[in-house]
Amino acid sequence: MSDVSVRERLPLEGRHIALGVTGSISAYKAADLASKLRQAGATVEVVMTPAAAQFVTPLTFQSLTGRPVVLDMFAAEEAEAHVEVARRADALVIAPASADCMANLASGRTPDMVTLTALATVAPVLVAPAMDSQMWAHPATQANVETLRARGVTFVGPAEGRLASGRTGAGRLAEPAAIVGALRALLGRSRGDLSGRHVVVSAGPTQEPIDPVRYVGNRSSGKMGFAIAEAARDRGARVTLVTGPVALETPPGIDRRDVSTVAQMLAVLQEVTATGDALVMSAAPADFRPENPATQKMKKTPGQESMRIDLAKNPDILASLPAGGVRVGFAAETENLAENAVAKLASKRLAFIVANDVTAAGSGFGTETNQVTIFHDDGRVDALPLMSKYAVAHAILDAIAARLD
Numbered sequence: 440m441s442d443v444s445v446r447e448r449l450p451l452e453g454r455h456i457a458l459g460v461t462g463s464i465s466a467y468k469a470a471d472l473a474s475k476l477r478q479a480g481a482t483v484e485v486v487m488t489p490a491a492a493q494f495v496t497p498l499t500f501q502s503l504t505g506r507p508v509v510l511d512m513f514a515a516e517e518a519e520a521h522v523e524v525a526r527r528a529d530a531l532v533i534a535p536a537s538a539d540c541m542a543n544l545a546s547g548r549t550p551d552m553v554t555l556t557a558l559a560t561v562a563p564v565l566v567a568p569a570m571d572s573q574m575w576a577h578p579a580t581q582a583n584v585e586t587l588r589a590r591g592v593t594f595v596g597p598a599e600g601r602l603a604s605g606r607t608g609a610g611r612l613a614e615p616a617a618i619v620g621a622l623r624a625l626l627g628r629s630r631g632d633l634s635g636r637h638v639v640v641s642a643g644p645t646q647e648p649i650d651p652v653r654y655v656g657n658r659s660s661g662k663m664g665f666a667i668a669e670a671a672r673d674r675g676a677r678v679t680l681v682t683g684p685v686a687l688e689t690p691p692g693i694d695r696r697d698v699s700t701v702a703q704m705l706a707v708l709q710e711v712t713a714t715g716d717a718l719v720m721s722a723a724p725a726d727f728r729p730e731n732p733a734t735q736k737m738k739k740t741p742g743q744e745s746m747r748i749d750l751a752k753n754p755d756i757l758a759s760l761p762a763g764g765v766r767v768g769f770a771a772e773t774e775n776l777a778e779n780a781v782a783k784l785a786s787k788r789l790a791f792i793v794a795n796d797v798t799a800a801g802s803g804f805g806t807e808t809n810q811v812t813i814f815h816d817d818g819r820v821d822a823l824p825l826m827s828k829y830a831v832a833h834a835i836l837d838a839i840a841a842r843l844d
């Protein structure tokens with residue numbers, strides 16, 4: 440983001456990630472993964488097997504991470520490199536993990552730096568397998584996967600698709616973005632302050648049908664709600680994301696429920712909030728819906744200069760859901776921000792409400808940033824600076840976590 444006054448928060452800031460790369464044609468994707476981990480704020484230390492170095496040179500990883508790469512433990516600059524990398528790591532990611540690597544991990548053998556680091560670390564381990572589909576399906580490989588799972592290793596992928604062998608099947612390395620998402624969820628579960636909690640988030644607009652091809656909707660992009668869902672997952676929560684129609688990909692590790700109308704959103708929220716510790720209503724549900732949607736496409740008649748659509752009131756979702764858990768609302772206003780927000784805080788029985796002026800620079804629909812003020816039910820007011828939506832999400836979750844404690 441070019442504006443230096445935007446407060447950012449990187450998802451892996453302060454995290455030390457060991458990345459183990461083993462021999463697979465997909466090793467080139469590990470270069471992209473190393474880059475993505477670094478962009479997410481992590482310090483990345485790469486350890487490789489000699490076979491991996493046949494596919495991608497250590498120099499590639501050294502340049503991307505800005506740190507030495509350990510390939511040969513006897514030649515490493517640091518004495519006891521295997522123990523040191525393992526000790527520093529908050530997590531070890533092995534991507535790609537070959538069938539041979541998984542066999543070694545399962546049997547505790549350490550012929551290379553990757554398996555040595557895995558044996559020497561107490562940090563959580565994420566394995567992203569990549570191999571031909573027949574090797575993946577082989578009972579020996581599947582038995583190794585079961586052994587490693589039982590020991591607490593987490594797997595991401597392999598994905599289905601075209602393989603280097605020309606075959607199609609399961610065996611492709613998971614996409615780097617999916618690996619980063621799985622890592623964020625894993626770090627959250629192992630030490631996040633919302634670990635063990637269930638957070639329900641609503642997002643996006645609703646679409647209320649006029650006829651089979653037209654609807655009444657609004658400009659909500661869903662970005663704020665998706666950022667809250669991701670941040671809650673990163674802090675260890677189990678997250679259910681109930682979303683209206685949006686053009687956003689489902690973040691890894693999040694249970695997404697798609698709805699289109701207020702009636703559907705209410706029905707799904709009634710079900711999923713039953714076990715929720717917190718509900719964040721960042722969706723923009725339509726207040727009114729066409730009273731009698733047409734069953735066929737409406738046609739204009741010759742000479743027709745106008746038309747009317749009668750609208751009926753939709754239920755207020757927050758008012759309709761039973762009280763319980765930490766309830767958080769949003770107030771997107773164009774004027775009288777504080778008065779409107781405080782009125783909604785009380786009438787919707789909220790712990791706090793997140794208010795923003797949608798006409799302010801950097802706070803409109805579809806932006807990557809937001810400037811919000813949080814009004815709490817005890818009268819406290821937190822006026823936050825312009826922040827990335829992910830940073831705003833953490834500020835909201837800080838307030839939720841304080842309530843849950």
Ligand code: CTP
Nearest residue numbers: 720721722724726754755756757768769770771
């Ligand atoms: N909300 C809801 N059900 C609705 C409309 C809104 O639960 N039918 C929720 C929103 O998700 C948000 C909060 O109520 O968390 C405030 O939404 P907003 O549209 O600002 O408030 P309204 O009560 O609809 O008031 P108005 O549109 O008159 O400003």
